[in-house]
Amino acid sequence: MVQTKRSRRQFLRAVTAAGAAAFAMPYVKTASSAGTLHVGAWDHWVPGANAVLRTICEDWGAANGIEVTVDFITSIGNKLLLTAQAESRAKTGHDIYVQPLWFPSMFRHRLEPVDDVVEDIISEHGALSPSAKFLAYLDNAWLASPSPQGSLNYASVSRLDLYERYAGVDLKSIFPGSDTRDPALVESWTYDAFLDAAAKLHAAGTSFGAPIAPTPDGNQWLGALFAAYGAEVVSESVDITVDSDEIRTVLEYLSRLTQYMPESVYAWDDASNNRWLISGKGSVIFNPPSAWAVANRDNPEVAKQVWHHDAPRGPKGRFRADTPFFWGIWDFSENISAAKDLLRYVARRDVVDTLVSAAQGFDIPLIISHYKSNDLWDKSKPPKGVLYNYPIRGDEQPMAAGYPAPPEYAAQISAQGILPNLVARVTQGGDSFDDAIGWAENELQGIMRR
Numbered sequence: 114m115v116q117t118k119r120s121r122r123q124f125l126r127a128v129t130a131a132g133a134a135a136f137a138m139p140y141v142k143t144a145s146s147a148g149t150l151h152v153g154a155w156d157h158w159v160p161g162a163n164a165v166l167r168t169i170c171e172d173w174g175a176a177n178g179i180e181v182t183v184d185f186i187t188s189i190g191n192k193l194l195l196t197a198q199a200e201s202r203a204k205t206g207h208d209i210y211v212q213p214l215w216f217p218s219m220f221r222h223r224l225e226p227v228d229d230v231v232e233d234i235i236s237e238h239g240a241l242s243p244s245a246k247f248l249a250y251l252d253n254a255w256l257a258s259p260s261p262q263g264s265l266n267y268a269s270v271s272r273l274d275l276y277e278r279y280a281g282v283d284l285k286s287i288f289p290g291s292d293t294r295d296p297a298l299v300e301s302w303t304y305d306a307f308l309d310a311a312a313k314l315h316a317a318g319t320s321f322g323a324p325i326a327p328t329p330d331g332n333q334w335l336g337a338l339f340a341a342y343g344a345e346v347v348s349e350s351v352d353i354t355v356d357s358d359e360i361r362t363v364l365e366y367l368s369r370l371t372q373y374m375p376e377s378v379y380a381w382d383d384a385s386n387n388r389w390l391i392s393g394k395g396s397v398i399f400n401p402p403s404a405w406a407v408a409n410r411d412n413p414e415v416a417k418q419v420w421h422h423d424a425p426r427g428p429k430g431r432f433r434a435d436t437p438f439f440w441g442i443w444d445f446s447e448n449i450s451a452a453k454d455l456l457r458y459v460a461r462r463d464v465v466d467t468l469v470s471a472a473q474g475f476d477i478p479l480i481i482s483h484y485k486s487n488d489l490w491d492k493s494k495p496p497k498g499v500l501y502n503y504p505i506r507g508d509e510q511p512m513a514a515g516y517p518a519p520p521e522y523a524a525q526i527s528a529q530g531i532l533p534n535l536v537a538r539v540t541q542g543g544d545s546f547d548d549a550i551g552w553a554e555n556e557l558q559g560i561m562r563r
Contacts, residue, residue, distance in 0.1 A: 149180045150451050153200075153207035155193060155263045155438065156185035157472060158387070158403030160410060165471035166262055173458050179451050186211075188329055189382050194528070200443065208446040209455065212257045212439040214329075214513055215524030217249045225442040226254040230453050234258065234460045239482040242437065244511060248520055249439050257439030259479040261459035262468040265401040266435040266477060266511065267333050268421040268503050272319070273496070275396040275418070279317040280310035288422035290491075290498015292506075299507060300426070304341060307425040308370055311397075315373035319396040322374060322389040324381035325537050327530020331381070333434035334399035335532045336514030339363055341427025346531055347518035347557060355535075355553045361546050364539050371540040379541050391415060399424070399434070402500055406473045409495075417495045421503045435511040437479055462486065474500045525560045 152170055157163050167183045174181030184207065186193050197216060200206030201223040217224060232255075235241065241259060249257040276282045287298045311321045324331040339345070344359035371378075375389070387404040389395035393415050398404065408416035424433050440459070442452045458464065465483045469476050474493050478484045484504065493500040505511065514532055515523025526532070535553045538544040544552070 148448060149182070150174065150209070150448050150455060151207040152181065152183045152455075153196065153210040154183055154185050155211045155213065156187040157262065157475070158384075158401070159406045159472045159475050162262065162468070162472045162475070165468060169261075169459065169464055169467065170455065173455060177451075177454075179448075181455070188213075189384060191328070204443075204445040207443065208448050208452045209440050209442055211260060211263065212249070212441040213263065214248065214436045214438075215515070215520055215527055217257045217439060217441060218251060218520035219524045219528070220441070221251050221256055223444055224256040225444045225446065225449055226256060227258050227442060227453060227456065228255045230258050230456045231255040233457055234480065238460065238462065238480050242479045242481060244435065244437050245439075245479045248437055251520065257441035258456040259460060260438035260440045261465055262472060262476045263438035264436065264477050264479050265438075265475060266433050266503070266505070267330070267337065267399040267401065268433065269397060269424055270390060270400045270402075270404055271397040271420050271422065272390075272395075272415070272418050273420045275314060275317070275319045276310065279319065279396075280313040282306075282310055284420050284422055285498075288420070288502050290501040294507065299423070302423065302425055304338070304366065304425040304427050308366070308373075311370060311373040314396040319394060320374055321370075321397045322378060322381075322386050322395045323399055324383070324385060325371070325378050325533050325540070326381055327533050328381070328383050329436065330383045330386060330400070331533040332514035332527045332530065333436065335536060336516060337399070337424055337432040337434040337512060338367075338427070339532060340432040340510075340512050340516055341425070341429055342366070343429040345517060346526060346535075346553060347515070347522055349517040349519070351519065351522060351561075353554060353557045353561070355557060356550050360550060364536065364546050364549070367536050368540055379537055390419070402473060402475050402503055405499060406475065409473075419499060420496070421500055423502060423507055423509055431507070431509045432512050433505060433509040434513060435477075436513065439479075474503060477504060522560065526557075529556060529560065531556055
């Protein structure tokens with residue numbers, strides 16, 4: 114096993130080189146804050162969600178004498194990341210830019226601290242999700258604030274009819290759309306059971322589909338599976354730990370599972386699994402409710418059979434990948450004061466509730482009280498209860514690709530696609546486990562040297 118440590122200070126040096134009343138009161142323009150405000154937001158998967166966010170921001174601007182423009186940037190093809198990299202290097206672009214998952218760590222050298230904003234939000238609305246502090250409170254400062262939309266997790270999204278017809282599995286009995294679970298049935302849903310079901314579904318021509326490619330979706334579903342087997346590539350103490358029995362066990366499992374997946378998954382982007390399910394060919398994906406929401410519009414017969422539920426359990430537990438979204442302010446923004454007030458405004462409960470509804474339950478708020486107060490997931494249909502289990506209800510542990518490495522290292526593990534590329538080298542490229550692990554060790558050493 115290779116043991117490679119590097120101080121956080123060394124890593125950061127390398128990266129650098131490469132109140133309630135405020136909500137109610139109108140925004141007061143000053144010489145330093147009047148004018149325009151440019152927001153770079155994530156291009157939402159759910160139809161209609163972008164228009165609602167744009168209206169909210171523009172209406173706030175009109176009420177406060179600020180011309181607000183909102184641009185929506187897709188995550189397909191890593192354009193969200195590439196745009197952030199370009200703006201941070203050029204020191205020009207948007208004032209506010211969306212910062213999903215590891216972005217606050219990756220761009221910490223260009224983000225304006227927003228302690229005052231986050232403290233006001235917590236004072237008014239209560240605590241944030243624990244993952245928020247892990248990801249956005251860095252170097253003893255909040256570097257980003259909860260985004261009003263976009264935070265998501267990767268539930269299992271399955272066709273009830275296909276599972277029951279071809280695999281003999283009644284998913285609604287295991288994960289009902291109410292608080293009436295049978296613990297023994299939940300315990301029985303393991304990765305071995307999933308593999309057996311995947312084989313039967315594939316034989317019927319309705320395969321499980323998920324990208325094995327260096328995309329956010331590819332990183333995340335594999336990250337959850339790796340975690341369920343205790344397979345890590347970099348430890349919490351920043352040791353390279355990819356050469357392990359646990360990694361070999363995961364690679365063996367995926368060598369079998371990929372036989373029951375479409376051959377094209379190695380070229381899939383983040384929209385491909387959605388299209389796979391919506392088309393009627395796919396039986397299960399790992400995804401937020403965007404595929405279901407689009408199916409409601411484009412293929413209602415499929416939507417009526419979709420069910421969101423917990424991930425399978427592995428030897429180390431049950432894990433679900435999540436992706437918290439933040440909004441950050443670039444330190445080169447010429448309108449930091451107005452940007453901070455907009456961050457406070459979009460954290461209001463009525464704003465967040467409006468956006469959760471517009472996204473048809475896709476977004477899980479990072480502000481816990483907003484999540485607890487909204488019953489949209491209980492009421493969503495068809496079918497009745499389809500989103501009940503999209504918020505984590507049971508023993509799943511939220512995590513992200515790169516876990517358990519600290520954010521600045523996990524960010525690079527994800528950006529370099531270490532997990533999907535490791536898997537692809539074995540399951541598509543024909544590498545031996547030792548050769549693939551040796552490749553990963555070399556890549557991880559490169560990350561440590563940067």
